[in-house]
Amino acid sequence: MECHAVQEKLSAYIEGDISSQERILVDEHLKSCVKCNGFLAELKKTISYIHNLEDIEPPAWMTQKIMAKIKAEARPEKGIWKKLFYPLHIKLPVEAVAVILIAITTVYIFKTIQPETKFAKVPSEKTSSQIFLEQRETSQRKQADKLTEIKEKGSKKGFEAEQPLSAGKSETADMETKQSKAPELFAKQDEAAPSAAVPTKGELKREALPAAPQPKVSEERKKDSIDFIVNVKDRETAGKEIAKAVRQLNGRITRTESLGGKDILTAEIDSRKLRDLIETIKFSGSVEEKEKVSEGREGVIEIRIEIVNEP
Amino acid sequence: MKENKHATDEDHELVSLCRRGDVDAFEVLVRKHQKRMLTIAFRMVGNYEDACEIIQDAFVSAYKNIKNFKEKASFATWLYTIVLNLSRNRLRQLNIGRNREAFSMDDPAPAGQSLSKRDPASDEPSILEKIEKKDVQQKVQGCINAMEGEFKEVIILRDVQGFSYDEISGMLKIPEGTIKSRLSRARNVLRECLKKVMGDL
Numbered sequence: 125m126e127c128h129a130v131q132e133k134l135s136a137y138i139e140g141d142i143s144s145q146e147r148i149l150v151d152e153h154l155k156s157c158v159k160c161n162g163f164l165a166e167l168k169k170t171i172s173y174i175h176n177l178e179d180i181e182p183p184a185w186m187t188q189k190i191m192a193k194i195k196a197e198a199r200p201e202k203g204i205w206k207k208l209f210y211p212l213h214i215k216l217p218v219e220a221v222a223v224i225l226i227a228i229t230t231v232y233i234f235k236t237i238q239p240e241t242k243f244a245k246v247p248s249e250k251t252s253s254q255i256f257l258e259q260r261e262t263s264q265r266k267q268a269d270k271l272t273e274i275k276e277k278g279s280k281k282g283f284e285a286e287q288p289l290s291a292g293k294s295e296t297a298d299m300e301t302k303q304s305k306a307p308e309l310f311a312k313q314d315e316a317a318p319s320a321a322v323p324t325k326g327e328l329k330r331e332a333l334p335a336a337p338q339p340k341v342s343e344e345r346k347k348d349s350i351d352f353i354v355n356v357k358d359r360e361t362a363g364k365e366i367a368k369a370v371r372q373l374n375g376r377i378t379r380t381e382s383l384g385g386k387d388i389l390t391a392e393i394d395s396r397k398l399r400d401l402i403e404t405i406k407f408s409g410s411v412e413e414k415e416k417v418s419e420g421r422e423g424v425i426e427i428r429i430e431i432v433n434e435p
Numbered sequence: 436m437k438e439n440k441h442a443t444d445e446d447h448e449l450v451s452l453c454r455r456g457d458v459d460a461f462e463v464l465v466r467k468h469q470k471r472m473l474t475i476a477f478r479m480v481g482n483y484e485d486a487c488e489i490i491q492d493a494f495v496s497a498y499k500n501i502k503n504f505k506e507k508a509s510f511a512t513w514l515y516t517i518v519l520n521l522s523r524n525r526l527r528q529l530n531i532g533r534n535r536e537a538f539s540m541d542d543p544a545p546a547g548q549s550l551s552k553r554d555p556a557s558d559e560p561s562i563l564e565k566i567e568k569k570d571v572q573q574k575v576q577g578c579i580n581a582m583e584g585e586f587k588e589v590i591i592l593r594d595v596q597g598f599s600y601d602e603i604s605g606m607l608k609i610p611e612g613t614i615k616s617r618l619s620r621a622r623n624v625l626r627e628c629l630k631k632v633m634g635d636l
Contacts, residue, residue, distance in 0.1 A: 165636070191465065
């Protein structure tokens with residue numbers, strides 16, 4: 125047997141994992157071969173070195189760290205949440221909840237105050253339009269004043285300064301411009317002239333504005349409601365008195381509105397008590413029935429009382 | 436070093452508890468097997484930190500796949516197979532070339548420092564003995580690090596861990612004959628490396 129072949133077998137030879145036939149051959153070779161003996165010794169030493177390698181001690185935190193990972197794995201829902209919001213951790217869910225809450229609160233608040241905004245909207249619109257109109261009135265008046273001033277000055281200038289220049293070619297040109305200017309000024313004055321009439325216009329507008337939502341209201345109310353107009357001295361107190369009267373007669377106030385210049389009170393009341401109500405209201409002011417109250421109606425009817433300041 | 440029948444049965448009991456969602460049963464398995472797993476991982480990758488990560492990943496993977504574990508096999512062997520696979524992946528990641536660099540006396544072993552810290556002070560040897568022992572350990576590990584992956588595996592499983600050829604064959608999914616011839620060559624490579632490193636055997 126050659127050294128090379130023997131050396132190949134030595135690994136198995138050491139372990140005893142070799143056929144008896146081969147073992148005899150190897151043993152025989154080793155008796156005579158120093159080189160292979162050396163090889164065998166080295167191999168044995170190598171194996172003993174490896175055997176003597178120590179076990180590696182895991183760090184103290186190892187079990188804990190592994191178990192933390194396992195517990196995270198054991199709760200898959202939590203794992204998914206963690207993965208979803210990993211970069212933000214807990215922030216996003218909290219923010220999302222906050223946003224939803226704010227949205228809900230906003231909607232809720234808006235819904236609860238909506239009738240009040242309706243109530244408040246009309247007068248505020250009125251005041252703003254009033255202010256606007258007033259501003260316009262004053263500015264228009266000022267403009268008118270200015271224009272008349274300018275016109276006067278212009279005409280004076282025209283006569284004073286332009287007359288000497290009226291000689292020559294420029295004269296006709298000037299005249300032309302003057303002529304064209306003059307109607308312009310007049311036109312402007314024409315515009316400014318109704319400034320005295322503007323307040324009345326404004327008033328008309330003011331009345332027209334609050335009147336606008338009225339058709340809407342009448343559309344909303346039932347067709348068979350009975351309308352009154354009550355002319356009173358003081359709308360506020362009269363309104364309270366009428367409301368009180370309605371309640372005293374077991375009526376139910378369904379709506380109160382304040383539209384420019386008048387308060388409208390909508391209520392439901394037993395038809396039998398209607399006469400009594402009208403009598404009571406008469407204490408507050410003169411009552412006008414828009415249409416003749418039909419006596420024949422039974423049960424609860426809707427009434428609509430317009431409280432207007434005495435003219 | 437072979438697992439006895441009792442230990443295997445105990446593991447199987449714990450495994451079935453784990454399958455029913457008992458996390459504490461898994462902790463028992465972790466405590467029981469982590470040291471040997473870490474040793475295998477460390478001998479494979481030659482780096483303590485990497486080895487620690489590997490066994491953490493191995494346990495998580497084992498927990499996730501515990502349903503796939505076949506009762507007839509040994510749970511320990513199954514765990515070691517996971518460790519071996521993860522170690523191979525890690526070696527591939529770390530670029531095998533780096534680890535295969537010829538071992539040099541001047542180089543400190545990559546895991547030298549961390550290994551020295553964990554050295555248990557067994558039966559109080561003298562400082563010199565300690566240093567010598569540490570030095571030898573480092574050199575042997577250095578030679579293992581320098582070996583080819585497939586040689587490494589058989590050396591670690593057979594000579595470091597003392598598994599039977601049957602067990603190794605099961606773990607590496609290669610026939611016993613291949614293991615034997617591979618082991619013979621691996622020992623030879625290691626012998627030559629150690630001879631170079633130690634000067635003389």
